[in-house]
Amino acid sequence: MQLQADCTAAYSCDHRLCTTQETDADIDDDLQKSKVKSKCLPILLYGLEACPLTKSNLQSLDLVINRLFMKLFKTSNIDTVKCCQEYFNFDLSSVLCTKRMLQFEVKFSLYLSS
Numbered sequence: 454m455q456l457q458a459d460c461t462a463a464y465s466c467d468h469r470l471c472t473t474q475e476t477d478a479d480i481d482d483d484l485q486k487s488k489v490k491s492k493c494l495p496i497l498l499y500g501l502e503a504c505p506l507t508k509s510n511l512q513s514l515d516l517v518i519n520r521l522f523m524k525l526f527k528t529s530n531i532d533t534v535k536c537c538q539e540y541f542n543f544d545l546s547s548v549l550c551t552k553r554m555l556q557f558e559v560k561f562s563l564y565l566s567s
Contacts, residue, residue, distance in 0.1 A: 485525055486541050493521070494549065501550050502557035514546035 497517060522534040522543075538545070 486543060489521060490543075494546070497546055498550055498553060502553040506550065506554075511547035511550065514550060518543075518546050 497514060501514075518538075519531065519534055522537055523529055526533065526537055528534065537543075
């Protein structure tokens with residue numbers, strides 16, 4: 454249930470970002486990516502480090518980011534999307550979520566041992 458709510462909120466954020474008039478030509482790609490990293494990703498990943506996620510859940514999270522890049526670069530080619538993500542050093546949600554899970558586990562184990 455948490456994952457569906459997070460994906461819905463992130464999609465809503467993604468939709469607003471991609472449909473505002475300022476994204477057409479006024480804002481460069483770097484600024485758009487920074488808006489996504491600072492506004493949409495925290496919504497998408499909030500609290501997921503404490504949840505057990507399946508491979509399917511992680512793929513659903515990645516789909517949100519891939520679709521965002523498809524809208525931003527007006528392409529449906531996944532290879533182009535992956536190239537853009539690599540160029541802009543933009544980690545997929547699954548990678549970020551895995552990193553956050555590991556950090557959470559370390560902090561939680563330290564808390565339990567103290």
